[in-house]
Amino acid sequence: MNGKIFIIEDEPSIIQLVQHNLEKNGFLVSSSLNGNDGLKELKKFQPDLLLLDWMLPDLSGIEICKNIRKDNSFKNLPVIMLTAKGEEEDKIKGLDSGVDDYLTKPFSFNELMARIKAVLRRSNPNTVSDNLKFDDLMLDRIEKRVFRDGQEIKLGPTEFRLLEFFLTNPKRVYSRDQILESVWPNNVNVESRTIDVHIRRLRQSVNLKNKKELIRTVRSSGYSLI
Amino acid sequence: MNGKIFIIEDEPSIIQLVQHNLEKNGFLVSSSLNGNDGLKELKKFQPDLLLLDWMLPDLSGIEICKNIRKDNSFKNLPVIMLTAKGEEEDKIKGLDSGVDDYLTKPFSFNELMARIKAVLRRSNPNTVSDNLKFDDLMLDRIEKRVFRDGQEIKLGPTEFRLLEFFLTNPKRVYSRDQILESVWPNNVNVESRTIDVHIRRLRQSVNLKNKKELIRTVRSSGYSLI
DNA sequence: TTAATTTGTAACAAAATTGTAACATTTAAA
DNA sequence: TTTAAATGTTACAATTTTGTTACAAATTAA
Incomplete structure (x- = not known):
């Protein structure tokens, strides 16, 4: 198992736990403790998947998610949302805003791992091969387009x-x-x-x-x- | 919303509820009460998505799922598994056996709907129907007509x-x-x-x-x- | 059949891209 | 510091690519 995973989550203990375990499983992991930093770091890190906390000190997970979808180079980035035990309404909003899956805290690491596998299996066969990425630059060979920092060039x-x-x-x-x-x-x-x-x-x-x-x-x- | 959904589920009340609601939302629905029948019907019905009960009188959902994946024409059929409130281990097995998502009973119809949308959005951007759509353009392959913004071209x-x-x-x-x-x-x-x-x-x-x-x-x- | 529609191509117009020369600036060596 | 080589920058004419129009031949409908 390999791939790059980015985490935006404000609880350091969760980050530590998850990051450690993911790395043990062969992933390259990076993280941010709040939404604004996260959005910036994301572009540098160019992950294959994003773990996103529902409640963050500055931006909500939903806002971040919508933000991400606007950026052409992240249009297909799979997102798994982490929610505190909450109402179902929230979950649905999450799914409709372009989240690929969600997980209710507390969750076991095994459960998280299973979701990650499932999501990566779905999203990777297509998008991996024909986009060349470097730093905040993305070149789409199919559509013959180039983006830097989300903006077309x-x-x-x-x-x-x-x-x-x-x-x-x-x-x-x-x-x-x-x-x-x-x-x-x-x-x-x-x-x-x-x-x-x-x-x-x-x-x-x-x-x-x-x-x-x-x-x-x-x-x-x-x-x-x- | 359109598309064909097949249900394999042994509890008639659930079938009735789900089928009725899905049809109200524009889906074409068919169902079976057990695994062996289900596998046969499936081939005739050629659904765009399968709702699969975890526990069935004859075959388990997992077995059905593995069976389906062997069949080339169903290799990419999205499957949502319905499980009774059970252990987490079970869920994981499900995800690893090629299931796209799962849902724990009892679930609300809204929750189901959100999952279905999410899964179809991922797997079916084109093939859902014989109408090709893009932006405000619609091409009807059956009737050989094209509309833009509702107006025929x-x-x-x-x-x-x-x-x-x-x-x-x-x-x-x-x-x-x-x-x-x-x-x-x-x-x-x-x-x-x-x-x-x-x-x-x-x-x-x-x-x-x-x-x-x-x-x-x-x-x-x-x-x-x- | 005739009339209407569709099709492929040529010819010209417009637009975008390309390679090079000429000059400016930077870098490294003497 | 001076000098030579390498690279940066700019402008421009030539070329390539695409847009547009017109028209005769081919096809289809009436």
Whole structure:
């Protein structure tokens, strides 16, 4: 079992318990103690599943969930809601707002584990393969779209292929020759400097007011994502 | 709401209650009082979802479920298991044997309804009926009619097939080659530019004074719905 | 049959993308 | 510090891609 799970829950003892056990089961886990932090961290962490507490100090779980669904890169993120023993009305609201399942506290870890498995089994066959993600960037190969921080970015065809190429091995540094071979159609002759110009164009589109530079120049070697 | 639901449950009062309410909500419902009959009926009825009682006079729900999963045509049939208030161990076994969700008796109809919606939403975005819908567009494959925003749109045969094709995977970008293969009869030779002209015709018909463009051009890739 | 509709293609218009040159800036070495 | 190499930036003409229209041939309906 593997995958990344994010927890938003304000009770540290629950986080500790769950996180420890999930990690023992091979998951990579991260967490936040409140909704606002959680929403930010979520984007960095890019989880495969979210455990969400119903009652949080700032935002309610429902609000968070609706928020998440608006963000294109999280449209299909499976969510399991954790509720205190409460009324059924609440549960239903939860399910209708895009929650995939819910669990009433107190719950056993075995029960949680079973739900997680079930939800991951359902959601992963589809969405896993064709979305490339890195940091807060998401590239959808099916729909040919790119999002950063949930917001769509328009790219020209070459910029798209370039970014797609980098995303298959983010962090890896590629030489201009390697980039040419992989991104340009065979047997075209373009100057190696042309790449620099396209990198510049990609940078310009991708660095939407975000401070962090996404493309790194490695002098005398090439470029990589960072 | 529409779709076909099959119930295997040995308590007639529950069947009656659930069946009546589901039908009131637009579902087509059929049922069996035991497992062996159920398995047979299931194949005839071809449901979109199965409600399965945990304890049955002959086969257990789990056995039925495993049985179903062996049958290729039911491999993806969503199953909601109905259990009497019982031990947690049982629930877990259920989830691991391919059940999509479960519900503990006694349950309210509202709760059941919410689960059904959630499960169908996940598994059935397309296949629920012969009507393809996207945004405010509806295509009736049986009657060969198309409506936007409730108003009928007249399309030529090729435009209809084109739209039908796009609707099976809205948002997905198709290349002109893919479109040719799927929309035109085999082994006809038409120029790829011909597609552009048909796209133009489809656009013209579909964009009834509505402001929003429905067909997206993805330069150097193809077209998609949006 | 005739009339109407549908279809594919060509021709031209409009728009977007592309590669390169020229100049600016940064970096590293001498 | 000075110099050379590498990379960043900008502008622009050429090319590619798509939009649009018109029309003759083919198909269907009346």
